[in-house]
Amino acid sequence: MTGAGSLADTPVTRLRGVGPALAGQLARLDIHSIQDLLFLLPRQYEDRTRLTPLGALMPGMTVMAEGEVRLADIATGRRRALLVRLRDGTGSLTLRFYHFRMSQKDSYPPGTRLRVFGEVRAGATGPEMIHPECTLLAAATPDALPQDDTLTPVYPLVDGLSQRRLRELMTRALPLLKQPGALIDHLPPALAGRWSLSRALHTVHAPPADTDRQALNDGEHPAQQRLILEELVAYQLGLLLRRQVQRQLPAPAISGNDLLSGSLLARLPFQLTAAQQRVLTEIAADLARPQAMLRLVQGDVGAGKTVVAALAACPVLAAGYQVAVMAPTEILAEQHRERFREWFQPLGIEVGWLTGKRTGKARQQILDALVDGSCPLVVGTHALFQDSVQFRKLGLAIIDEQHRFGVAQRLALTRKGADSGLQPHQLIMTATPIPRTLAMSAYGDLDTSILDGLPPGRQPIQTVVLPSTRRDDLIARIRHHVASGQQVYWVCTLIDSSDQIEAQAAQDTAETLAAALPELRLGLVHGQLGGADKAAVMTEFAAGRIDILVATTVIEVGVDVPNATLMVIENPERLGLSQLHQLRGRVGRGKLASYCVLLYQHPVSALGRERLQVLRDSQDGFVIAEKDLQLRGPGEVLGTRQTGDVSFKLADLLRDQHLLEQARTLADRLQQVQPEAADGLRARWLKQRDQYLRA
Ligand code: ADP
Ligand code: MG
Numbered sequence: 001m002t003g004a005g006s007l008a009d010t011p012v013t014r015l016r017g018v019g020p021a022l023a024g025q026l027a028r029l030d031i032h033s034i035q036d037l038l039f040l041l042p043r044q045y046e047d048r049t050r051l052t053p054l055g056a057l058m059p060g061m062t063v064m065a066e067g068e069v070r071l072a073d074i075a076t077g078r079r080r081a082l083l084v085r086l087r088d089g090t091g092s093l094t095l096r097f098y099h100f101r102m103s104q105k106d107s108y109p110p111g112t113r114l115r116v117f118g119e120v121r122a123g124a125t126g127p128e129m130i131h132p133e134c135t136l137l138a139a140a141t142p143d144a145l146p147q148d149d150t151l152t153p154v155y156p157l158v159d160g161l162s163q164r165r166l167r168e169l170m171t172r173a174l175p176l177l178k179q180p181g182a183l184i185d186h187l188p189p190a191l192a193g194r195w196s197l198s199r200a201l202h203t204v205h206a207p208p209a210d211t212d213r214q215a216l217n218d219g220e221h222p223a224q225q226r227l228i229l230e231e232l233v234a235y236q237l238g239l240l241l242r243r244q245v246q247r248q249l250p251a252p253a254i255s256g257n258d259l260l261s262g263s264l265l266a267r268l269p270f271q272l273t274a275a276q277q278r279v280l281t282e283i284a285a286d287l288a289r290p291q292a293m294l295r296l297v298q299g300d301v302g303a304g305k306t307v308v309a310a311l312a313a314c315p316v317l318a319a320g321y322q323v324a325v326m327a328p329t330e331i332l333a334e335q336h337r338e339r340f341r342e343w344f345q346p347l348g349i350e351v352g353w354l355t356g357k358r359t360g361k362a363r364q365q366i367l368d369a370l371v372d373g374s375c376p377l378v379v380g381t382h383a384l385f386q387d388s389v390q391f392r393k394l395g396l397a398i399i400d401e402q403h404r405f406g407v408a409q410r411l412a413l414t415r416k417g418a419d420s421g422l423q424p425h426q427l428i429m430t431a432t433p434i435p436r437t438l439a440m441s442a443y444g445d446l447d448t449s450i451l452d453g454l455p456p457g458r459q460p461i462q463t464v465v466l467p468s469t470r471r472d473d474l475i476a477r478i479r480h481h482v483a484s485g486q487q488v489y490w491v492c493t494l495i496d497s498s499d500q501i502e503a504q505a506a507q508d509t510a511e512t513l514a515a516a517l518p519e520l521r522l523g524l525v526h527g528q529l530g531g532a533d534k535a536a537v538m539t540e541f542a543a544g545r546i547d548i549l550v551a552t553t554v555i556e557v558g559v560d561v562p563n564a565t566l567m568v569i570e571n572p573e574r575l576g577l578s579q580l581h582q583l584r585g586r587v588g589r590g591k592l593a594s595y596c597v598l599l600y601q602h603p604v605s606a607l608g609r610e611r612l613q614v615l616r617d618s619q620d621g622f623v624i625a626e627k628d629l630q631l632r633g634p635g636e637v638l639g640t641r642q643t644g645d646v647s648f649k650l651a652d653l654l655r656d657q658h659l660l661e662q663a664r665t666l667a668d669r670l671q672q673v674q675p676e677a678a679d680g681l682r683a684r685w686l687k688q689r690d691q692y693l694r695a
Helices: 020-028 034-038 102-107 163-178 197-205 213-218 222-247 259-267 274-287 305-318 330-347 360-372 407-420 436-442 468-483 499-516 531-542 577-584 606-617 621-632 634-638 640-645 657-673 675-685
Strands: 044-046 062-075 081-087 092-097 113-123 126-130 133-137 152-154 294-299 322-326 351-354 377-380 394-400 425-430 447-451 461-467 487-491 522-525 548-551 564-570 594-600
Touching: 034 163, 044 213, 062 092, 062 102, 081 113, 092 113, 152 163, 163 197, 197 222, 222 294, 222 657, 222 675, 259 305, 259 330, 274 294, 274 305, 274 425, 274 447, 294 305, 305 322, 305 330, 305 394, 305 425, 322 330, 330 351, 330 377, 330 531, 351 360, 461 468, 461 606, 468 487, 468 564, 468 594, 499 522, 499 548, 522 531, 564 577, 577 606, 577 621, 594 606, 606 621, 657 675
Parallel strands: 092 126, 294 425, 294 447, 322 377, 322 394, 351 377, 394 425, 461 594, 487 548, 487 564, 522 548, 564 594
Antiparallel strands: 044 152, 062 081, 062 113, 081 092, 113 126, 113 133
8 A cells, every 4th residue: 555655656767867777777676666766775884974094094994094195106016006105194004006097196196185995904014905995185175075974885786876876866765755655664663663664764774973883784783673574574475475375276175095095005114103194194184175285394314205205195196186206316206216116006006207318209208198197196307397298187296305496496386287277286395404494484385294203213323523534444444334234325525516527536436445445346326427327326226236336416315225324425524514414314214323424634624623513413404404504504505596585685584583483473463454564565575576476
């Protein structure tokens, strides 16, 4: 709801100086109204409100200073530079310009006064600034240039728009906040407290000189926190809407108690755990409703998610709908295919197979079988998302190891069932436990089931941190281990390198190991291998015909060979904790005691050491994920795809965790009692992000 004077409806072109060209530039930033402009928020603040005496300059400070030119000269040396030496009564400062015109030397005649702004560094002869902003002052009137009376906001860098331009625009826009009805304060007044929206915006765009600049730069100033709360509320409102939209999608109502589940259960060599049963009950209740299920199952590595997926598929198949199972890697998909074939073929259900590598006739066959419905159950990689893949009656999509899939992909899937007018139910499974705060934001639109606890009889994995200088001891231990009939993973990790380089490293390691352990049977898998070759090696390993499997991180997720009980991870310091936890989860899957050796290269940073210790001391994925979040931040923990989905103008999920609960409660309440305020907040904060709501 917007009133006549509302800045939400006032185009930016109403500001003096905003012509079509500038309006075009702003539009590219999705800034159309004056409200949009005011919600372009500074990233950082500079202090040009005071002069710092040259004698007080310390490296690292970003300051404004003034002095008299004593010398301007061109220094030759390793790198030619124009040096300008300033002095005041207290000390001196050298300005260094690497890019300069010859004539520039003469623009700083000795005796002139210069005002500069920049970052101080330690130079050879005292403090220096490199390429500072400079303003010449008339020598006679040293105070001719006023100092700013507010801190200087620095806006996110915007193509072709200067900071000066943006500051000018804000200066013109801020006074408009005084108009009645300019911007509606959607937060309850009791909460907004001293920080009305208008006051908060004034403070962040034009902070008075005495504002705590450190707090501003850290995003911890109350004015910012007030806006952050609003942003988080808006974000939660976005999720609520997405949830609402999704919950209205018609889906087939599928009742449980089917014969298929019973037959599958009867054939399993184990009993379901209480947690597995509980999660299955939650899923069954969702499936029974005529709206699409959207459920995330979080279960630690080895918790037994696969069988839950299979049992969730049973009633859907029994009701005559198709089921698609998606995994993020070929190896994992292959493993699911094998597992599902083992379980479903005896029950008379064929398992189809589709990955990007499946081409030609085989591909056409499976595509046809999905369209005509003759293939009830298909396993594959994200190739299943492609437009060319159509289903006759897709009833359930299962996405394993969800952290690799983003919201956009989830939506692409939602559209797959659209032909029949019904949406497929979605079951998303992740083995990367997501810290609660992040889960609330990244997956706030999903219902969550927690598969806690591991199947009975598991032994804890003993984790050892070992320097690579002890490689020989390790090799002796491997010989022993294999002699007792168990198998070994040796994982070579390289970060930021191509599949090819990583494959080479694995190859080299395999050769070294083969030379050191000639009597053992060695296998090698990496991303450069063809699908069939990879599958062949994995099959051999699973069958116990390979003793040591040298691998790259391609085996990170899902691989399940219970007799493999020792894992060596080379260069673990290069990987994220959650990733290491995933890798380590390949062992400890049976009843035998398991070991993980983190073989690190000297030297390891303090942070690196701390991370390895976390892993040594904990086997609880949730604890590890929380720690990972603290050490590396949400971007790394969630992975890039999800980071794209969870990006904020001001909020920082780690710093602002304490506001999340409150934001969530507020969002719920606003949506219920003041839906127009909810719309207003979404429009204010979620402009671009809103797109997927309409997808
Ligand atoms: P994840 O949750 O990591 O995907 P999996 O589904 O691969 O774990 O299961 C890990 C192992 O535990 C598999 O070998 C599986 O057969 C076994 N498993 C699953 N559920 C149970 C259970 N209730 N009792 C015993 N073993 C189980
Ligand atoms: Mg799994």
